[in-house]
Amino acid sequence: MNTPPTFSAIETQPLDAIQAQQLELLHRQLAYLAAHSTLYQRKMAQAGIDLASIRTLADLARVPFTSKQELRDSLAAAPLLGLHRAAPAQDIVQVQASSGTTGSPAYVGLTRADRASWAEVTGRGLYACGVRPHDLVLHAFSMSKGFVGGVPIYQGVERVGAVDIPIGADGGADRLLLAARDARPRCIVGTPNFLLYLASLAPDVTGMPATALGVKRLIVGGEPGGGNPAIRQALQQAWGATCCELMGGTDLGCVYWAEADDQRGMYFVGPDYILAELIDPASGEPVAWSEGATGELVYTSLQREASPVLRFRSGDHVTVTAMGGPGGRSTPAIRCFGRTDDMLIVRGVNIFPSAVQDVVSAMVPLVGGAVRVLADFEGHTTQGNLKLLVERAPGADAAQNAEVARQVEARVRNALSVKPEVRMVRHGFFAAPGAQKVALTLRKMPDLDA
Template sequence: MTRQTVQPHSATVWSEVEIMSDARRAELQNRALVDQLAYVIANSDFYRRKFADSRADPRAVRTASDLAILPFTEKQELRESLAERPPLGVHQATTDEEIVQIQASSGTTGSPSYVGLTESDVSLWSELGARALYANGFRPGNRLLHGFGMSKGFVGGIPILQMAQYMGIVDIPIGAEAGAERLLRVQADQRPELLIGTPNFLAYLAEQAPVILGQDASDLGVRAISVGGEPGGGLPTTREKIEGLWGASSREMLGGTDLGCVYWGECEVQDGMHHHSPDLLVVELIDPDTGEVKVPVEGAEGELVYTALRRRASPLVRFRTRDHVVVTGEDCPCGRTGFKVRCVGRTDDMLIVRGINVFPSAIKQLVCEFLPRSTGEMRIRADFDGHSTQKPLHVVVEHADGVDGTAQQRLSADIEARVRSALNVKVAVELVPALTLKRPDHVKVNLVERL
């Protein structure tokens, strides 16, 4: 494969779009949106039918604010589309001959979703990711140890590799499924400056370095870490743990199979992930209960909805991700002009305890406050159907080595009190020894275990 010819715009941002004025960004976005909707009408049986059924006229959309007249696209609709017309669904908008790559989701909520890509779509995904990873501190000429899974067609595999090569980064595609020993020995031998993976796995990897290599992870040469794939990578306690173990900066990114792998990235300010690509994605913030569009001002929270721009094989219009975020800012000292978010969980993962909404990641954050008395590892054992319960949540927490007897009783009581104070939710804490809970490998950590 030939080396990339795309060059970063400056030492601080990958693309000029990231620092454009709001007016210029809106102009680029609206032009691309009109073109994309015209393409969708002409080429997508799925959307022609969907718009007709809802009596919505996409030709009336001239700006991003007009998108509210169009219906949302739900994940279940895409599954039904795939079943109706295999292999890539009724929403395939190109000929089979134009498809050069097919990616798959993890299938954690059912059968995997398959996403087709044309050659231009692959380049678009790489451009989206380059902007985010450049903000994370990745630079052309660096080497990258690949800590996401490389198997099963997941977007954390080949698309990340393509993204790195597009940026001029040397990817070492070992993959998380190779295991901690293999990854750590490659890190010790090759000493790549960059590391990417899920936050829980990368923390676990660092903790194993003294056991496997006889040296701390902080001595292995990592400079910049990008974490994603599960909520929590931007939480202060999680970040501090990863940075302390590796002796490197740790910044969060966010993406998804249906839209483009990686398209949000945190800069050196570490105060939320930037919306880097208004020319390639329209992002809406909605109230997950009412569907009402919200203005993404600091402190606002809701669910992210996307309309893909310049997409060919599998275009999406107003796709509901169920990613629940809080807006952390509208500008930034780094100079980027896109608003910033922190992902706190998925709206379909949210639990309701005696009428109070709570995200598992919020409980995880509170448990991490009790380091070093706890390891920070926890799971919610859900002994109820659905997402709602009238009983206290059963939370299993690992205590650290050396925490015994009355110290354990005090730790349980302290965690229960902290959760009650912060979230107004009652939990019943069960303490277990360190390393009792299964550690992740190449899969995402599920904080809720169904009994």
């Protein structure tokens, strides 16, 4: 059966046609903000900018960025949805929440039109990752706390025409695996570490290896790991399935970057609903989209009613891995290699914990693969060494700790240009992945005897 290569025609339009449409939508969105958003009315007045003067996409660079802290302040000033709520309260039909890992959860509102656009773009992303109409999709992201991996993913699966089995990570590993045994879903969606953990439990829970459960697509996101070659290979071997990564965020939508069959990176699937810029994170200057370029992603809502944002600095640091791809895709593809919130400066060197994870996970089976960065200092900067806690391989002898730690230190030093201090801990020391994202950074030394 032949299926279209993309879910929407916008994904294969020439870039100049996409940009022309974006410009028209941008003019409408800016006029809407000027009329309805208290936050942006005040922000533009303070900056001395008339949004009507933004006539080209290049002009957008004159508009000041919106930071995460500004949105937090906006929410605190006018709970629940903040000064950037631009639709009447009676038009809000859905509220979603961030994970709140850096403070109180951030809430965003959706009107009926917003909800439809979120489902459309999420559907495009899931389709790119391999979900097809009538597929059974086992839902292993958290279904609780208003996270976008819950109800919005469900709505995206529905938009594709597939069938969501909404057990969620909160339902527990046993229930998910029994559902996989009974339903034989073609696809599973969840965080990479949790899906790897599920596979390890499959023989005990179902009486068969994960490879026998019939899963063909693993669709992962929500935390680092999906783009990590070692973790990806382990996932694909454990399930006997193809792994594809997706990415989004509460402030803009559920999913708007998603990997296709070429597995070169995550393609931008929502250019008619979100305008994406690439900037130099230090200077804030625009970076041209081209293969190999690196920078931070900045987003502007298009066609958004309830909680629109303008030039929002995402904190996601990415590398452009392709410009267009299979099936006539014309949008860029990326890999995310870290977040500003997570970045540490160790003796003047910028270190992303996800980069440490990449190095250590590639050393399996010498080590177990799990690693945590111990940032037991104030702020994000230290003149000390990079402290790492690394799990031993299953069944490894503690007598070999010193030699294994030495090898890990050498590999990390060579790859990241910092001097690490590695302490080995027992296999299984860190809590098994579950509904919460895996936090790669610890702020205080755990009880190593626990």
